[in-house]
Structures are given as C-alpha cells and as structure tokens.
Amino acid sequence: MDGRHQIFDRTIRHYLAPVGEYLDDATVTEVMINRSDEIFIERHGELTRTAARFADAESYEAAVNNILQFTGKSALDNQPLIDSRLPDGSRVHIARTPCARHGTVMTIRKFAKATLDMDWLVELGSLTEQARQYLTIAVRAEQNLLVAGGTSSGKTSLLNALSTYVPADQRIVVIEDSAELQLQKEHLISLESRLPDRYGRGAVGIRELFRSSLRLRPDRIIIGEVRGGEALDMIQAMTSGHGGSMGTLHADNPRDALSRLETMAMMSQVELPLHALRAQISSAIDVIVQMTRHVGGQRRVTQISEVEPLGDDGQYRLRDIFNIQEVDGEDSQNSMQLTWTSERSGFGMYLRPEERALVTELTGPIMESRPQ
Numbered sequence: 092m093d094g095r096h097q098i099f100d101r102t103i104r105h106y107l108a109p110v111g112e113y114l115d116d117a118t119v120t121e122v123m124i125n126r127s128d129e130i131f132i133e134r135h136g137e138l139t140r141t142a143a144r145f146a147d148a149e150s151y152e153a154a155v156n157n158i159l160q161f162t163g164k165s166a167l168d169n170q171p172l173i174d175s176r177l178p179d180g181s182r183v184h185i186a187r188t189p190c191a192r193h194g195t196v197m198t199i200r201k202f203a204k205a206t207l208d209m210d211w212l213v214e215l216g217s218l219t220e221q222a223r224q225y226l227t228i229a230v231r232a233e234q235n236l237l238v239a240g241g242t243s244s245g246k247t248s249l250l251n252a253l254s255t256y257v258p259a260d261q262r263i264v265v266i267e268d269s270a271e272l273q274l275q276k277e278h279l280i281s282l283e284s285r286l287p288d289r290y291g292r293g294a295v296g297i298r299e300l301f302r303s304s305l306r307l308r309p310d311r312i313i314i315g316e317v318r319g320g321e322a323l324d325m326i327q328a329m330t331s332g333h334g335g336s337m338g339t340l341h342a343d344n345p346r347d348a349l350s351r352l353e354t355m356a357m358m359s360q361v362e363l364p365l366h367a368l369r370a371q372i373s374s375a376i377d378v379i380v381q382m383t384r385h386v387g388g389q390r391r392v393t394q395i396s397e398v399e400p401l402g403d404d405g406q407y408r409l410r411d412i413f414n415i416q417e418v419d420g421e422d423s424q425n426s427m428q429l430t431w432t433s434e435r436s437g438f439g440m441y442l443r444p445e446e447r448a449l450v451t452e453l454t455g456p457i458m459e460s461r462p463q
C-alpha cells in the first residue's frame with residue numbers, strides 16, 4: 092500500500108467502524124447495508140441480519156462519501172448507481188436516490204484474500220476434474236470463452252482461475268468497470284473505466300478502453316463483465332487475431348448469453364444486419380461456461396457448451412459438452428453432477444501437438460475429432 096492508500100485505509104476504517112468486525116472476519120463474504128440501522132451479512136452463503144448500526148444516518152452517509160472519494164468519485168456527481176472499491180480491494184456497490192427509494196444502499200463484496208484457484212474450485216465441487224481439464228485445454232488452445240451466470244454466481248472467480256492457464260509469455264490486457272480480477276501474470280496491463288466528474292468531464296468508458304487496448308498489442312483481451320456496446324468490439328477482436336479472449340456476462344443459460352451479446356452489440360450504434368451479426372457472434376465465441384448459484388450459497392458450473400457455426404435457418408447452434416445430470420450417489424441417493432454429454436469437442440481436432448499432450452486419458456474421448 093502506498094501512502095495515499097494507507098490514509099484512506101485508516102479513514103475508511105474509521106467511518107466503517109460499525110461493521111469493522113465483519114470486514115475483519117474472513118468467514119463473512121458480503122456486508123449489505125440497507126439503511127444506517129439495517130445491516131445484513133453473508134456467511135457461508137447464508138444471509139443474516141446483524142445488530143450492527145451506524146450512530147445515525149449522517150455518519151452512514153459520511154462513510155459512503157469517503158469510500159467514493161477513495162476511487163475518485165464524488166457524492167456530488169449525481170450518479171445514483173456507483174461501483175467503488177475499498178483500499179483492500181473489496182468491491183462496493185452503492186445505490187442512492189432517486190433509484191434507491193428508501194435512501195442509500197451499500198453492499199461490500201469482500202475481497203477474498205485467497206483467490207479461488209481451479210484446484211480449489213474442484214475441491215468445492217464447483218466443477219469436476221474432467222471439466223477442469225477440458226477448460227484447461229480450451230484456454231491453452233486459445234478458444235474464445237465466455238463465463239455466463241446470474242448475479243454472484245461465481246463468474247468472476249472462475250474467470251480469474253481460468254486465466255492462470257494462459258501461457259506466461261502471452262500479453263494480456265484486462266478491461267474492467269471496477270478492478271476486481273486478480274490475475275497473477277507478468278505480461279499484464281490492467282485498465283479500469285472512469286465515471287465523469289461532477290462537471291461531466293473525464294469519463295472513460297469500457298468501449299474506449301477497449302479500442303485503446305487494441306493498440307497495446309495484446310495477445311488476449313479479458314473483459315471483466317460485458318454489458319454494453321463494447322460487445323461488438325469484443326466480438327470483432329475475437330475474430331481478428333485475439334483468440335483466447337475471455338469475459339463474463341450476465342445470463343441464465345448459454346443460449347441466453349448469445350442473445351444478450353447480440354442485444355448488447357446492437358447498442359453499439361453500428362448498423363449490421365442481424366444475420367451478419369449472428370454469424371460474427373457464432374464465429375467469435377467458442378465456448379460458454381454456465382455458472383449457477385444454488386440455494387445455500389453453493390456455486391457450480393452447470394453447463395459447458397461450444398458454439399457452432401450459424402445454422403442455415405439463421406439460428407445459433409450449441410453443442411453441449413457438459414451438463415448437469417442426475418447420478419446415483421454412493422449412499423444410493425440421487426444427486427446432480429456435471430457430466431460429459433458424450434458429445435465430442437469441435438476444437439479437439441485443431442489442437443496443436445503440445446496441446447494434445449495435455450489431453451489426459453480422462454478428457455481424451457472428448458477431444459478426439461468426431462467421426463465424419
């Protein structure tokens with residue numbers, strides 16, 4: 092931490108003293124402040140209301156303003172919905188009037204000190220060893236990959252874990268709305284967007300960052316979350332020499348992910364016939380990994396699909412490689428598990444010899460080229 096960081100760390104800590112014990116408690120993953128006297132926490136995936144409260148509404152507002160200042164945002168900017176960050180990297184979302192009808196709401200998504208890696212995700216049961224191997228090969232083989240899922244389903248965590256499979260000599264540019272990804276990479280450039288100041292100046296959007304990133308000569312581009320017109324730039328970059336790019340996107344299933352991407356690409360104000368856009372999307376995106384948050388807080392990969400060339404009818408075609416199926420549990424109880432569908436991977440046949448060497452006995456059949 093530099094000096095400025097330390098000062099903010101101390102002042103923000105001071106203002107957030109009422110919830111300090113939860114910020115320090117590693118088992119608490121999220122602190123949700125609905126009002127100065129209504130505070131919930133998430134622990135082991137469960138929400139509970141706490142007895143914590145700010146002295147009054149003013150001291151709560153003071154805390155909010157202090158957090159905004161830390162990321163160069165100001166309470167006077169009249170932005171009702173703001174993403175910010177705490178000095179330790181925890182992510183903060185603030186909703187204020189007029190959007191929040193009962194006053195300022197703030198959620199603090201705590202920065203996981205130890206980021207989840209792939210081994211850990213397998214241990215947690217979030218995906219199977221076989222699916223992990225499939226994804227390793229997909230990343231190494233420079234497949235363009237989207238992680239789809241609902242709010243807080245573990246999209247960003249999975250993307251972060253997947254990025255460790257990018258070879259060390261490749262240059263990555265990361266583009267985010269609020270810096271969240273923790274990529275352990277040498278060849279890394281990290282760009283974060285900016286809101287306008289109170290005079291409406293100085294805004295830098297994801298789309299601008301994206302365009303500038305292309306001049307930074309990345310091998311791969313990682314977009315923390317695709318949510319606007321930058322979708323079209325991303326699709327075009329993916330089909331023109333930036334294979335192995337990745338991002339997350341809010342969607343309920345892989346098909347939904349494609350149609351959302353389509354809708355977002357249309358927000359770019361570039362006129363493109365629908366058929367041409369769909370054709371671009373289906374050639375850009377190779378693999379979609381679906382994350383789901385279950386009741387009780389467990390997060391799991393529930394589907395992995397490959398995107399095939401657009402059908403003659405102009406519709407997307409997906410090939411499901413893994414999905415959730417009922418399996419007989421050891422204790423004779425049926426449970427749902429991520430299972431290979433027996434579909435062969437479409438990119439298996441394009442693997443380079445060194446990538447082929449990665450294919451273990453387990454994933455081998457998935458990657459074999461399909462019989463003609």
Ligand SMILES: Nc1ncnc2c1ncn2[C@@H]1O[C@H](COP(=O)(O)OP(=O)(O)OP(=O)(O)O)[C@@H](O)[C@H]1O
Nearest residue numbers: 120203215217241242243244245246247248249390
């Ligand atoms: N596989 C997992 N198992 C258990 N907990 C997880 C898993 N992945 C992520 N988490 C936890 O769930 C929370 C949300 O994770 P994450 O930020 O990755 O989700 P997200 O889908 O990107 O959320 P958002 O919709 O806000 O972008 C974090 O507290 C994270 O530590």
Ligand SMILES: [Mg+2]
Nearest residue numbers: 246247316339
């Ligand atoms: Mg996320």
